[in-house]
Each structure stands twice: as C-alpha cells, then as structure tokens.
Amino acid sequence: xxxxxxxxxxxxxxxxxxxxxxxxxxxxxxxxxxxxxxxxxxxxxxxxxxxxxxxxxxxxxxxxxxxxxxxxxxxxxxxxxxxxxxxxxxxxxxxxxxxxxxxxxxxxxxxxxxxxxxxxxxxxxxxxxxxxxxxxxxxxxxxxxxxxxxxxxxxxxxxxxxxxxxxxxxxxxxxxxxxxxxxxxxxxxxxxxxxxxxxxxxxxxxxxxxxxxxxxxxxxxxxxxxxxxxxxxxxxxxxxxxxxxxxxxxxxxxxxxxxxxxxxxxxxx
Numbered sequence: 001x002x003x004x005x006x007x008x009x010x011x012x013x014x015x016x017x018x019x020x021x022x023x024x025x026x027x028x029x030x031x032x033x034x035x036x037x038x039x040x041x042x043x044x045x046x047x048x049x050x051x052x053x054x055x056x057x058x059x060x061x062x063x064x065x066x067x068x069x070x071x072x073x074x075x076x077x078x079x080x081x082x083x084x085x086x087x088x089x090x091x092x093x094x095x096x097x098x099x100x101x102x103x104x105x106x107x108x109x110x111x112x113x114x115x116x117x118x119x120x121x122x123x124x125x126x127x128x129x130x131x132x133x134x135x136x137x138x139x140x141x142x143x144x145x146x147x148x149x150x151x152x153x154x155x156x157x158x159x160x161x162x163x164x165x166x167x168x169x170x171x172x173x174x175x176x177x178x179x180x181x182x183x184x185x186x187x188x189x190x191x192x193x194x195x196x197x198x199x200x201x202x203x204x205x206x207x208x209x210x211x212x213x214x215x216x217x218x219x220x221x222x223x224x225x226x227x228x229x230x231x232x233x234x235x236x237x238x239x240x241x242x243x244x245x246x247x248x249x250x251x252x253x254x255x256x257x258x259x260x261x262x263x264x265x266x267x268x269x
Contacts, residue, residue, distance in 0.1 A: 008267055010208070010215035011037050012201055012227060015048040015055070016132070016184055017220035017255050018237055024134055026062060033261035033268075040268045043208055045069065047197050047217075047227055049183040051114040051122065051152060052077045052084070054135045067207060071114060072181060072191045072223060073200030074152040076207070082118070086203060089116050090192045092147040094177045095154050098190055099143075101173040102156065106166065109156045111143060116150040123148075128157060131186040154178075154190040163188055167222075181223040182241070189223070198226025205230075216267065218252075218260050219244060235263050 011034065013019040019026055034044050047069040048055060055070065065080030076085040095113075103109055110128035115121050122137040123146050124130060130137050140146055146154075158166045167182045170190070174180060178190040205212045217224070217231035220240040228234030228247055236248035237259045245251055252259035 007214050008037070008042050008216050008233075010045055010205060010210045010212065010231075011042050011264065012045045012047050012215050012217040012231060013260060014219040014221075014224055014227075015046060015050060015058070017239060018218050018224075019046075019255070019260050020058075021256055024058070024132075026058075027258055027261070029258045030261045031062070033258075033264035037264050037268045042268070043210055045201065045204055045208070045215075047073075047201055047204075047224075049181075049187070049189065049197075049223055050135070051075065051120060052118045053120060054122070054132075067204045069197065069200035069204050071152040072179075072183065072189060073196045073198065073226075074191055076200060076204050077118065084118050085207065087116055087152065088192045088195050089150045089152055090154065090178060090190065092151060095151065095190060096143075096147060098170075098174040098177040099154070099156070101177070102170050105173045106158060106161060106169045109158050109166070111146060111157075112137065112155040113146045113151040114153050114155070116152050120149070120152070128155075129186070131184060152191070156188050156190065157186055182221055183223040184221050196226040197223060198230045201227050201230050216263070218263070220255065235259075 049072050051071045059079045068077045074088045112124040112128045123140045125143050167188045170180045212230040213232045215231040216233045217227050218235045220237040222243045234248045235250045236245045238254040252263050
C-alpha cells in the first residue's frame, strides 16, 4: 500500500520519458490531472534536463507561466516573465579538460554543448548525433567551436559503450571537475560540479515559498535521483531506469500510458 505524505504543495515533473509522450506532447488526461492538482493548491514545477530554448514552445502549448528548472538544475527560468532567474555556467577550460580525461580512459567521444542564456544555442561537433532530433541544434566544424560562448553543460556520446558504462567511466575520470549524470538514452552529460536537479528544485521551491519535502516528484532517469532525494514522495515511471526505480517510493505506469496522471488523480481525487 503506497502511503505518500498527506500534504502535496508541489508537483515536480521531468519532461522526456515522464510527462511527455514519445511524440513530445502532453496528453489531455495529464493536462486535466495537472489542472486538478493546481485547483487543490499544488504548484506544478517542471524540472528538466533540457535548456530553456528547447522547451519554450512546449511551455506556450501548456499555458505554463511558472518557474522552470532547466539544464539539469543549471537554469531557473520564469516562463511568465520570460526571464532567467538564475544560470550557472560550466567553466569551459574545465569542460575541455574533463573531455580529455574521459577520452584518455575510453577513447574518442563525441560532444555537444548547451550554451548559456535564454537564447543559447545547442552546438554539436562532427560525429555527435542528437538524441532528440526535434530539438534545435547547430553543427560546429570542430570541438574548439563548442567553447566560443559560455555553456551550462556538455553532452557526450561514445560509439561503443552503453550509457551506463560511459557515465561510470566519466565519473571516475573527471572527479570534481564536473557533475556527471545520465539524462536519457544516449544522453550522458557534464554539468557544473555540485549542480543537479536537486539544487535546482531547492532554489525554485524557495522562490515559490514551498517546501521540497512536500513535493511529489516524477521521473525516469538517474538524473532525477537528486530531485527524488529532496522530494517527499518520488514516483518512477514504468519505463524508468532501474537505478531510479530502486530509489522510488512508488512506480506508476509509463509515460505513454499517462503514468503521471494516474498518480495525480489518486492524490487529488
């Protein structure tokens, strides 16, 4: 029997693999469940690995005008005001050094970066394949071009290693140069050290005058673990990575089967 906290003042949802279906849309059922939670006084907080430019169209479609935690916690964006509340950048020299250390361990990797700012670009070096082809990206001629402007995170892929193998090797190689996380299939990322979805939800919840311990959080990948540790109740999707499922208080249906809505309908009946 699942017994979540009695009071839920915050509903924190990841996007990819969680609130979004495979076609990058939010179902009518999920929209209705989020509206029901809002009518009961719960604040919806999107907490995503995507940078701000990659979610603006989605926010407009949802009519979402609150705070958004983006870029694995590196950005907090006010959707209603259209302004960045906070942004933490990854030192570019450290990032380049970290890539060199990773390649010394596992051989060549292919990299991309999300630039800083509400209008920052995603740049990809030759050989890098975007895990979400629908997201806007621009090709760079060579790696040095990735460091032309401040960045919030680096995305890496390996031609042979699995995501788990690459993430493990990267953590061992970079130490405290950066935080390493796995955000989705083909998405291993380097963020500023000590920055993650947990620090992001802490900041956003404080600005909203909400206690993260009163949050019910939904996710599907290991990058959601820091968010689960802050939240009062962590819900993993049926399609979630095994590491997140093991840490969850509850497992719901998949993102394609409205798993977020199923839980919210029960909590805010």
